[in-house]
Amino acid sequence: MSPTYAYYPGCSGLGTSAEYDRSTRAVCKTLGIELVDIPDWSCCGSTPAHTVDHALSCALSARNIGQAEKLDVEGIITPCPSCLTNLKTASHRMRNPEFKARVEKLLDEPVENRLPVMSVLQVLFEQVGPRRIADRVTESLSGLRLAPYYGCIMNRPPEIMDFDDCENPIAMDRLMAALGADIAPFPLKVECCGASFGVARKGMVMKLSGKLLDAAEDVRADAMVTACPLCQMNLDLRQKQINAANNARHNMPVFYYTQLIGKALGLGEDSLMLDNLIVRPVGAFRKMEEVRRSAS
Amino acid sequence: MKIGVFVCHCGSNIAGTVDVARVAEEARKLPDVAFASDTMYACSEPGQEGIIEAIREHNLDGVVVASCTPRMHEPTFRRTVERAGLNRYMFEMANIREHVSWIGKDIEANTGKAIDLVAMAVAKLTHDKRLTAKKFSINKRVMVIGGGVAGIQAALDCADGGLEVVLVEKTPSIGGKMSKLDKTFPTIDCSSCILGPKMVDVAQHPNITLYANAEVAGVQGYVGNFEVSVNRKATYVDWEACTGCGQCMEKCPSKKSRDVFNEDIGTTTAINIPFPQAIPKKASINPEFCMKLTKGKCGVCEKICPTKAIRFDQTDAEAVENVGAIVVATGFDLFDHTRYGEYGGGRYTDVITSIQYERLLSASGPTGGHIKRPSDGKEPENVVFIQCVGSRDKSIGRPYCSGFCCMYTAKQAILTKDHLPESQSYVFYMDIRAPGKLYDEFTRRAMEEYGARYIRGRVSMIYPKGDRYVVRGADTLMGAAVEVEADLVVLAVGAESAKGAPQLAEKLRISYDTYGFYMESHPKLRPVETNTAGVYLAGACQGPKDIPSSVGQGSAAAAKVLALFSKDQLESDPQISEVDIKRCVGCGKCIETCPFTAIELTEFRGQPKAKVIETVCQGCGNCTTTCPQGAIQLQHFTDNQILAEVNVLCQQTLPNYG
Numbered sequence: 001m002s003p004t005y006a007y008y009p010g011c012s013g014l015g016t017s018a019e020y021d022r023s024t025r026a027v028c029k030t031l032g033i034e035l036v037d038i039p040d041w042s043c044c045g046s047t048p049a050h051t052v053d054h055a056l057s058c059a060l061s062a063r064n065i066g067q068a069e070k071l072d073v074e075g076i077i078t079p080c081p082s083c084l085t086n087l088k089t090a091s092h093r094m095r096n097p098e099f100k101a102r103v104e105k106l107l108d109e110p111v112e113n114r115l116p117v118m119s120v121l122q123v124l125f126e127q128v129g130p131r132r133i134a135d136r137v138t139e140s141l142s143g144l145r146l147a148p149y150y151g152c153i154m155n156r157p158p159e160i161m162d163f164d165d166c167e168n169p170i171a172m173d174r175l176m177a178a179l180g181a182d183i184a185p186f187p188l189k190v191e192c193c194g195a196s197f198g199v200a201r202k203g204m205v206m207k208l209s210g211k212l213l214d215a216a217e218d219v220r221a222d223a224m225v226t227a228c229p230l231c232q233m234n235l236d237l238r239q240k241q242i243n244a245a246n247n248a249r250h251n252m253p254v255f256y257y258t259q260l261i262g263k264a265l266g267l268g269e270d271s272l273m274l275d276n277l278i279v280r281p282v283g284a285f286r287k288m289e290e291v292r293r294s295a296s
Numbered sequence: 297m298k299i300g301v302f303v304c305h306c307g308s309n310i311a312g313t314v315d316v317a318r319v320a321e322e323a324r325k326l327p328d329v330a331f332a333s334d335t336m337y338a339c340s341e342p343g344q345e346g347i348i349e350a351i352r353e354h355n356l357d358g359v360v361v362a363s364c365t366p367r368m369h370e371p372t373f374r375r376t377v378e379r380a381g382l383n384r385y386m387f388e389m390a391n392i393r394e395h396v397s398w399i400g401k402d403i404e405a406n407t408g409k410a411i412d413l414v415a416m417a418v419a420k421l422t423h424d425k426r427l428t429a430k431k432f433s434i435n436k437r438v439m440v441i442g443g444g445v446a447g448i449q450a451a452l453d454c455a456d457g458g459l460e461v462v463l464v465e466k467t468p469s470i471g472g473k474m475s476k477l478d479k480t481f482p483t484i485d486c487s488s489c490i491l492g493p494k495m496v497d498v499a500q501h502p503n504i505t506l507y508a509n510a511e512v513a514g515v516q517g518y519v520g521n522f523e524v525s526v527n528r529k530a531t532y533v534d535w536e537a538c539t540g541c542g543q544c545m546e547k548c549p550s551k552k553s554r555d556v557f558n559e560d561i562g563t564t565t566a567i568n569i570p571f572p573q574a575i576p577k578k579a580s581i582n583p584e585f586c587m588k589l590t591k592g593k594c595g596v597c598e599k600i601c602p603t604k605a606i607r608f609d610q611t612d613a614e615a616v617e618n619v620g621a622i623v624v625a626t627g628f629d630l631f632d633h634t635r636y637g638e639y640g641g642g643r644y645t646d647v648i649t650s651i652q653y654e655r656l657l658s659a660s661g662p663t664g665g666h667i668k669r670p671s672d673g674k675e676p677e678n679v680v681f682i683q684c685v686g687s688r689d690k691s692i693g694r695p696y697c698s699g700f701c702c703m704y705t706a707k708q709a710i711l712t713k714d715h716l717p718e719s720q721s722y723v724f725y726m727d728i729r730a731p732g733k734l735y736d737e738f739t740r741r742a743m744e745e746y747g748a749r750y751i752r753g754r755v756s757m758i759y760p761k762g763d764r765y766v767v768r769g770a771d772t773l774m775g776a777a778v779e780v781e782a783d784l785v786v787l788a789v790g791a792e793s794a795k796g797a798p799q800l801a802e803k804l805r806i807s808y809d810t811y812g813f814y815m816e817s818h819p820k821l822r823p824v825e826t827n828t829a830g831v832y833l834a835g836a837c838q839g840p841k842d843i844p845s846s847v848g849q850g851s852a853a854a855a856k857v858l859a860l861f862s863k864d865q866l867e868s869d870p871q872i873s874e875v876d877i878k879r880c881v882g883c884g885k886c887i888e889t890c891p892f893t894a895i896e897l898t899e900f901r902g903q904p905k906a907k908v909i910e911t912v913c914q915g916c917g918n919c920t921t922t923c924p925q926g927a928i929q930l931q932h933f934t935d936n937q938i939l940a941e942v943n944v945l946c947q948q949t950l951p952n953y954g
Binding site: 165166167168185187188215218 | 636637638641643759760761762
């Protein structure tokens, strides 16, 4: 029987990162992971809530946890690292009975807090595994050199996130390698992209994300691959701004890892939405074909 | 029986939270107590004289002193009562300091507990018997475990004092960590030039037997008469025949063997002499890389060896040594920096450890003393040193300061400028800890004369950028984030206990701390003794130490051994088990539980009976609790004595003090 998870798409999944959401659902379906959307889910609190009030912030996520508990599922999964952080932090903090009581008072109902919370990446890496994904590959990505970029919160803080290595994570590297891609030793895997400062202090994002693009170019990557909607947006949507600010000429496609898995598994454009990427990946794919042709 | 009780104030240590006068007053009411008083310092000269006077005046049969721990002063007071003509075992101690005054502030409760403890000691004393120590002769040979600088010093001092010394070293050569260093702080003298002669002295000293490439497998016996079995690991070379000519090294085709001595900077041949000054200067084969031993082909060394010393069929051998004392000098290991993911976790070729850097600096190292980056052999321009890697970091379980890293980093920064005048060194540090003689001046010199740039703050991350590295950290004095581009990064790794240290401690029956460092008997007053008589400590096996401290402690341990051996006979402790032969049914349960194999089975009128080997028994009491007949009793802690204590405690009618 295929495992069933309560799926939390997050706000960005329905908006700015629709292609992440769409490809995640398609990949999970193909690999036999059943997703049930959490009924009537609400915002996780995102960045602002926990800077104001910990109990309130946790209550927002706890409500979603509570909603998921009403389903017959093995756990809660989400593609977005920020949603993941909020869900996991809420779950972690509620192990303290006193804190749990405060949250429950805000929600007017009890939360069992029994379901494990994981990222889609963790489920794909640990439950399905690179080997089984490699078996399903129909269109190998060999010839495509990727810089895997995890972002700063997928694995941090380690005592709460409890997945992979917080300094040198390898889950995405291994999954991409299973698709046949060439993995560049990307040194800034867990660096900050500037996150939501893109709005408040754009210069910060220009500097930090610019550094990431420089580093990816340094290791001769054809493209970056991410697991975070915000990172993807800063690197992809703002790449032109970054180029202008730093006097650079990057033309670096920034994929979601689920898009590349989907491509290697032979899924169609309507589930991958590669067209939604701002920096067109055509060049990277063309180079991939050339490398392959010259190798054969 | 007439008993005297002396309640010590210990200054304010006890009197501050215990009503000592009342304890003495209550003691006076106890049966058999003929005299009781409180005294300011029972252990002082007037205090002891007071005890002697009271014994004589009141014709006492036994004495109870209520004061500190028996570990501290039981021998002192035993000598006191002996001087007054009593048997030294007619003395009991009640610990009202560590067990009472230091752990609670409630005077009422403390006083009640102190009264109870005194009453118990008095009750036990009424059942005490006069015991006499037996004498036994000692074997005046000493074993030193570990051939680093501390072990070498201890061995030489003992040997010069006329003792026969057995030195056991795990690796194929003595010299330890010091032999891998290029120069030493704060004098910048050449490490191997000052250590080399001492190593040669070890080899040439008629009183020293050296077992290199050997490990202690087991220890039996007791102070004065240890029996140590030593596992001499196979080297596949007959060391009697080997002359150390080195021809085998030149011809060995397997050149990818791990170079342990050079800290894996570069490789070596499968048969090798670890370094030019090695003692003993003998070749040994690394079986993992020898083609003859792994694949059955080759054997070049065997063909060319002029003295026919190669023995591919050699196996480990056991040697048994009888010694009277053991000096443990097993040293330390360096922290494994691959645990720091943010520093690359061992993935970056040009992020190396401080000891690897020493090998690069050393003229006998793999680069002949030229500083070259391991990745491309280029001379580095910017060298970044990061201190406290594996020191003072709770998150990786190393909260302690390793002590010598500040100094060796300053030394390496100075040497870097010496070797490469165009280079620039940066040192990220947390605090500079340089308390030794001429140490602070030395670190100042690194900064002021050699221009090393010291930045106070931890490094958060190292990442490669092109063929250089970006070292990102904080400058906490400036309050800003800093990034330094480095060609070479040297991690000042801290010290941790040697691998296998706890296992060796079990064999030697000595204690070790949470981190695996061996515990001294008293941190201030007995720094080289252990709690096992006849076993002494020297060097960094006890905690991180620099060369001067290690050498000092090596000499101190040797002095202790010489003092021990200045007597021809030692007194055995009479507080050991004794078998009541009439009660013993010869079931042998005590033999099974004895951790020291101090009990054997004998025959008495055709019946099997247990017998205690007096010199081996350590008086732990395991056998007495095991014996179903109650036939085996620990002298001075017999069932009757312990029951007397329990009885009096149960009969106390004092208020409940929780």
